[in-house]
Amino acid sequence: MESTLKELSNGESVLDIKDKCGVAGGVEDMYGEDRATEDQTITPWTFSVASGYSLLRDPHYNKGLAFTEAERDAHYLRGLLPPSVSSQQLQEKKVMHNLRQYQVPLQRYMAMMDLQERNERLFYKLLIDNVEELLPVVYTPTVGEACQKYGSIFRRPQGLFISLKEKGKILEVLKNWPEKSIHVIVVTDGERILGLGDLGCQGMGIPVGKLSLYTALGGVRPSVCLPITIDVGTNNQKLLDDEFYIGLKQKRATGQEYAELLEEFMSAVKQNYGEKVLIQFEDFANHNAFELLAKYRTTHLVFNDDIQGTASVVLAGLIASLKLLGGTLADHTFLFLGAGEAGTGIAELIALEITRKTSVPLEEARKKIWLVDSKGLIVSSRVESLQHFKKPWAHDHEPVKELIDAVKAIKPTVLIGTSGVGKTFTKEVVEAMASLNPKPLIMALSNPTSQAECTADEAYTWSKGHAIFASGSPFDPVEFEGRTFVSGQANNAYVFPGFGLGIIMSGTIRVHDDMLLAASEALASEVTEDDYLKGRIYPPFTNIRKISAHIAAEVAAKAYELGLATRLPRPSDLVKYAESCMYTPLYRSYR
Numbered sequence: 001m002e003s004t005l006k007e008l009s010n011g012e013s014v015l016d017i018k019d020k021c022g023v024a025g026g027v028e029d030m031y032g033e034d035r036a037t038e039d040q041t042i043t044p045w046t047f048s049v050a051s052g053y054s055l056l057r058d059p060h061y062n063k064g065l066a067f068t069e070a071e072r073d074a075h076y077l078r079g080l081l082p083p084s085v086s087s088q089q090l091q092e093k094k095v096m097h098n099l100r101q102y103q104v105p106l107q108r109y110m111a112m113m114d115l116q117e118r119n120e121r122l123f124y125k126l127l128i129d130n131v132e133e134l135l136p137v138v139y140t141p142t143v144g145e146a147c148q149k150y151g152s153i154f155r156r157p158q159g160l161f162i163s164l165k166e167k168g169k170i171l172e173v174l175k176n177w178p179e180k181s182i183h184v185i186v187v188t189d190g191e192r193i194l195g196l197g198d199l200g201c202q203g204m205g206i207p208v209g210k211l212s213l214y215t216a217l218g219g220v221r222p223s224v225c226l227p228i229t230i231d232v233g234t235n236n237q238k239l240l241d242d243e244f245y246i247g248l249k250q251k252r253a254t255g256q257e258y259a260e261l262l263e264e265f266m267s268a269v270k271q272n273y274g275e276k277v278l279i280q281f282e283d284f285a286n287h288n289a290f291e292l293l294a295k296y297r298t299t300h301l302v303f304n305d306d307i308q309g310t311a312s313v314v315l316a317g318l319i320a321s322l323k324l325l326g327g328t329l330a331d332h333t334f335l336f337l338g339a340g341e342a343g344t345g346i347a348e349l350i351a352l353e354i355t356r357k358t359s360v361p362l363e364e365a366r367k368k369i370w371l372v373d374s375k376g377l378i379v380s381s382r383v384e385s386l387q388h389f390k391k392p393w394a395h396d397h398e399p400v401k402e403l404i405d406a407v408k409a410i411k412p413t414v415l416i417g418t419s420g421v422g423k424t425f426t427k428e429v430v431e432a433m434a435s436l437n438p439k440p441l442i443m444a445l446s447n448p449t450s451q452a453e454c455t456a457d458e459a460y461t462w463s464k465g466h467a468i469f470a471s472g473s474p475f476d477p478v479e480f481e482g483r484t485f486v487s488g489q490a491n492n493a494y495v496f497p498g499f500g501l502g503i504i505m506s507g508t509i510r511v512h513d514d515m516l517l518a519a520s521e522a523l524a525s526e527v528t529e530d531d532y533l534k535g536r537i538y539p540p541f542t543n544i545r546k547i548s549a550h551i552a553a554e555v556a557a558k559a560y561e562l563g564l565a566t567r568l569p570r571p572s573d574l575v576k577y578a579e580s581c582m583y584t585p586l587y588r589s590y591r
């Protein structure tokens with residue numbers, strides 16, 4: 001002891017160190033941890049079994065004041081908590097009360113993230129029981145603002161960051177994650193966060209938010225969910241100039257360098273977690289999104305939420321809307337503003353559904369679907385210069401530059417906004433839709449709310465109450481001429497949680513488009529007469545866990561039918577089985 005205090009292993013004396021840092025370690029600083037200077041190494045000791053103080057700080061197991069008297073005795077918690085014992089219900093009431101005190105949405109977001117990091121089960125209990133209220137907090141629109149300001153509000157890291165610095169070491173990085181068994185990864189490279197553009201490393205809010213919905217809406221256990229952000233730099237100059245930016249301060253790597261990092265990532269994931277881990281691509285820019293999906297869909301269990309998830313949800317709304325509009329999908333004419341991931345993904349799935357329901361070939365089915373991009377209507381004279389994912393939509397027509405002129409020329413029954421650019425469904429556009437159709441179907445899908453093509457209020461007012469409206473981000477009900485209109489939220493959150501659950505519970509090894517159609521049909525069948533009366537073509541989120549179980553069952557059924565499910569024998573009642581697989585956030589008793 002004497003010698004430890006006086007002379008450290010590197011030969012420096014305590015006095016030397018005192019000179020350097022101005023403090024000594026104090027009494028009982030046995031391992032020299034406190035008196036070590038910055039250039040000396042120490043061992044970060046910890047205990048492997050959570051009990052006492054560390055139990056209170058482990059978000060998976062912490063119950064705060066809800067630890068019972070017996071648990072406080074058995075787990076060394078005496079004195080570490082005040083005497084009061086509270087129920088989970090009372091904790092929920094308190095936290096909801098506190099959250100509602102915050103006027104600023106971002107403060108609610110931060111409070112929710114703190115709760116997730118402090119007491120995971122309470123976080124999910126709140127989210128499940130108050131889904132309509134809290135979805136806009138942990139998800140769109142607030143998550144968008146959170147990503148924009150992620151560096152400034154950063155407290156504790158969530159998820160796994162894989163940057164160019166980790167090239168050649170991605171497998172080791174995966175092993176640093178505390179959970180060994182992973183079933184779903186949501187990964188972004190931050191290049192197209194919602195309709196907000198390139199937010200680089202700060203896109204992490206998206207995988208974190210999406211996976212919290214996997215658990216809350218789809219019942220996938222939080223421990224098997226892994227949020228990942230791949231940081232290859234950012235082209236957002238504002239972030240590069242921001243002293244609080246948390247990512248690599250360099251321009252985006254592209255081409256081979258990008259492809260190699262992603263290849264290493266995809267292989268490492270498969271090597272570490274096996275064949276049956278679902279990888280959800282989220283908010284990649286168009287070119288990478290299509291390329292990655294095409295490249296990995298035959299070798300990995302991958303799903304692009306912005307292309308396929310959005311498509312499945314929108315198709316569900318369209319199928320449901322037929323009850324209000326009459327006819328079949330093939331009787332309608334669709335016009336899109338935006339020909340990126342969501343636009344072309346939805347268009348392709350509509351065409352596929354038409355071919356499955358009629359004898360119309362795919363080429364013919366596509367002809368009822370028109371897309372407008374930043375250069376105007378996509379027509380055959382533009383085909384040479386079009387990106388490959390737009391080419392199938394280049395139909396014969398003279399060039400049209402503006403959306404309003406495209407509406408007048410094409411006379412769509414359905415108008416869908418997927419451009420990521422807000423305020424583009426102008427009064428003139430909505431009025432034109434209303435003059436062409438007794439019930440124009442208008443979907444303003446871009447997120448967050450600031451990027452919505454029009455608001456619910458605008459859609460109902462400008463169409464004089466005739467529009468059927470749905471949007472990607474939520475809008476409050478609208479009063480118009482004595483009637484209350486409740487719009488639906490056409491957001492991929494309706495599908496991916498149940499879709500993922502269906503894949504996981506059946507051990508499915510590849511995603512097939514027919515599973516997306518199955519999910520659409522399942523979701524559409526959940527819309528009730530009451531919803532239709534209010535003008536909505538999506539069910540409320542309040543019943544989402546029941547809906548997710550139903551979607552999971554239909555997706556799994558399709559996977560078994562296609563021979564892609566590996567969990568055998570097939571459970572006879574897939575809905576019951578899905579429900580039995582779902583995580584519930586009630587506290588467990590500790591022995």
Ligand SMILES: O=C([O-])CC(=O)C(=O)O
Binds near residue numbers: 305447472492
């Ligand atoms: O996150 C959302 O709300 C929907 C979505 O995938 C996107 O807009 O990219």
Ligand SMILES: [Mg+2]
Binds near residue numbers: 194282305
């Ligand atoms: Mg997205």
